[in-house]
Amino acid sequence: MVANVESHRAFSGIYWITLEDGSQRLATKNLSPGRRVYGERLISWRGVEYRLWDPFRSKLAAAILKDLTTVPIRKNHKILYLGAASGTTASHISDLVGNKGHVYCVEFSARSIRELVNNVCPYRSNITPLFEDARMPEKYLTFVEKVDSVYCDIAQPEQAKILVNNVNIFLKEDGWTMLSVKSQSIDVTKKPTEVYREEVNILKKHGFIIKDIVVLDPYEKAHAMIVSKV
Known part of the structure; x- marks a missing residue:
């Protein structure tokens, strides 16, 4: 049994679920009731179905x-997701933006995009899969409209630069970005904190206003999330 469901005090569309053992878990309302994306637990409470959000599988949850302090993803928003993989985090973002919002998912791995197309997209009409390389945004220019936020989670050496290039094309004025930095993908010889600082400096150089930085340990080692306003 579920003991309680409460709205997150800071973030619309995100919930705290208290389980029978007293533990608290993050969750989103399931846009596709009865469907799981990555084996997550489904919880029914007062006629509404929720999906538990695993921080060990999703850097945004972590x-x-x-x-x-800031999650710039809300109901009816349009989001460009760079590096969507098989759709774990993208599916929760799909829950957050709802049927009138949209998530454009760019993924370069054939295996991952196949899983996204086969397992997620048929049940979520607000997700568009794009089998493209985030380093070449001009290739998907005609498929993506202006977005409210760009979420970037790619294992590439030039993560910040790739984000900037996409922002310059797709982000609305006064939009937001979320950059998940994997330090070892950028430089294994440097300390993670040094890599984070360098990525922040690249963003600042291009006019990004850094709003928040959090290190994701213990959920993801050598990772940080950087939230910026543009």
């Missing part, structure tokens, strides 16, 4: 549990 960042929220590490006291992230």
Whole structure:
């Protein structure tokens, strides 16, 4: 049994679920009731179905549990997701933006995009899968409209630069970005904190206003989430 469901005090569309053992878990309302994306537990409470959000499988959930102060993803928003993989985090973002919002998912791995197309997209009409390389945004220019936020989670050496290039094309004025930095993908010889600082400096150089930075340990080692206003 579920003991209680409460809205997150800071973030619309995100919930705290108290389980029978007293533990609290993050969750989103399931946009596709009865469907799981990555084996997550489904919870029914007062006629509404929720999906538990695993911070060990989703860097966005990890960042929220590490006291992230800003999640610029809300109902009806349009989001460009760079590096969507098989759709774990993208599916929760799909829950957050709802049927009138949209998530454009760019993924370069054939296996991951196939899983996204086969397992997620048929049950979520607000997700568009794009089998493209985030380093070449001009290739998907005609498929993506202006977005409210760009979420970037790619294992590439030039993560910040790739984000900037996409922002310059797709982000609305006064939009937001979320950059999940994997330090070892950028430079294994440097300390993670040094890599984070360098990525922040690249963003600042291009006019980004840094709003928050959280390190994702213990959920994701050598990762940080950087939230910026543009």
